[in-house]
Amino acid sequence: MGHFCVNCGAALVPRVIEGREVEACPRDSFVLWHDPKVSTAVVVEADGGIVLGRRSIEPGYGLWCLPGGFVNDDEDPALAAVRECREEISAPVELTGLIGVYHIAKTDAPSMIGIAYKGRLVDGARPAVGAEMLEVRVFPPNSLPPLAFPSHTRVMAEYVRSLAPAEAEGPRPDREAARRAARPSRAQAPTHPRQQR
């Protein structure tokens, strides 16, 4: 409510487009689409485990998280992920795979599309405290501290599952598809929206 056109300043009015009620400008073509924001998280493999940072800012001050952050409009998400690693854990990281793409539902802010990558420190690089971090450390993947964001917890669970020996599993694509189909959506779960990423 109470939004205005970014082109002409007119008060937006409700309009139904493709069955969805949106706010639109009565004078020109502007439509206030509520698109998700795109954010990355990277499981960075290092000697002895996974690199986590302890946050020096809200949300999640003092808690541990995966390096990552919002993707800028002019960035490829993979490059944004590498940039965030350079900023937050002060190390060059190369991405080695995609863990998954997730919807992170919010109620009082734009929801997010989280893109989780797997990566590793570039040869010889050591992580160090970067922007927005109090501390940076390597943890064994099976004994991580509580993480600041449920989405990161979910990514780590997915990552740990992916470490299971392939021969113990069925054909991976089928197994993945069946598991996803069987799992209830977490998009409905009540959240503390500002505390999550």
Ligand SMILES: [Zn+2]
């Ligand atoms: Zn307008």
